[in-house]
Amino acid sequence: MFARMSDIDRMFDAMGLLRGRFDNIFNEFDRTVGYGPTWSVIGNYPRTNLYDKGEQFELFAEVPGLSKDDLDVKIQGNYLEISGTREVKTPEGYRAHRSERGSASFTRSLTLPSDVDPDKVTATLNDGILVLTLPKSEAAKPRQISIN
Amino acid sequence: MDGKDLTKKEQGAVESTRNLRQVTPLVDIYENDDEILLHAEMPGVKKDDITVNIDNGNLTLSGVRSIVHDGAADWEEFGDVEYQRVFSVPQTIDIKKVNAELKGGILALHLPKSEAAKPKQIKIKAG
Incomplete structure (x- = not known):
């Protein structure tokens, strides 16, 4: 029995919380599960986003803690490969209490929807996000057709 | 039961109405004699979008990532989150x-640890 109003309040709170969870169930795709060193478990590292901007593609990759010397990008036609090594060292004179961020080397290859011009590719690294601008090759670019 | 109980709302489950998903950042924690050092992984978060609060013995780290992009997405494996x-x-x-x-x-x-908490070497005088 609900003897007090506060019990009823609490029940509705719990129901609201459950509803919130269901609302979010489909966009929980990049939640880090648990507290352990998940680095090794994630198969597709680094995670990437690809956007098609008509003339060019833009690829975002999540590479926290990596400097530009740690990263290597290879392109051939519509094949793109990002590889790198991350080293996490305990700073000099410190002892570690918790280390969740592991050292690892990785390679990820991606197939782009169309060929890109490897000479015009530019890459920037900002706040742990690698941004590659990949202009499409002439044949793959959208073209305006004039009607006679 | 007195009258107060009827209207008092107990602390229960509070739903966050913000739509931004919360993600736990991976951290490394180190310590030496002078300080505790914490490294938290927050890719894509700008300096101004990070807040660090220390209140009542709790340290709350929060960083909001909003990635600016345009064009049609071919695939998206990560999005805007709150660490x-x-x-x-x-x-x-x-x-x-703290810095x-x-x-x-x-x-x-x-x-940084306060002066009182740092380990001290005690010299023993010869008597």
Whole structure:
């Protein structure tokens, strides 16, 4: 029995919380599960986003803690490969209490929807996000057709 | 039961109405004689979007990532999130001297220990 109003309040709170969870169930795709060193478990590292901007593609990759010397990008036609090594060292004179961020080397290859011009590719690294601008090759670019 | 109980709302489950999903950032925690050093992984978060609060012995890290992009997405494996994590900090931390820096998506938080908490070598005098 609900003897007090506060019990009823609490029940509705719990129901609201459950509803919130269901609302979010489909966009929980990049939640880090648990507290352990998940680095090794994630198969597709680094995670990437690809956007098609008509003339060019833009690829975002999540590479926290990596400097530009740690990263290597290879392109051939519509094949793109990002590889790198991350080293996490305990700073000099410190002892570690918790280390969740592991050292690892990785390679990820991606197939782009169309060929890109490897000479015009530019890459920037900002706040742990690698941004590659990949202009499409002439044949793959959208073209305006004039009607006679 | 007195009248107060009828209207008092007990602390229960509170739903966050913000739509941004919360993600736990991975952290490394180190310690030496002078300070505790915390590294938190927050790729894509800008310096101004990070807040660090210390309140009542709780350290709350929060960083909001909003990635600016345009064009049609061919695939999207990560999105806008809020990195959030709470730690309890020992009393021995000198809160006024806490400082933080952000480099390459890694937040480094320095938590200096207060003078009283640092280990001291006691000299023994010959009697």
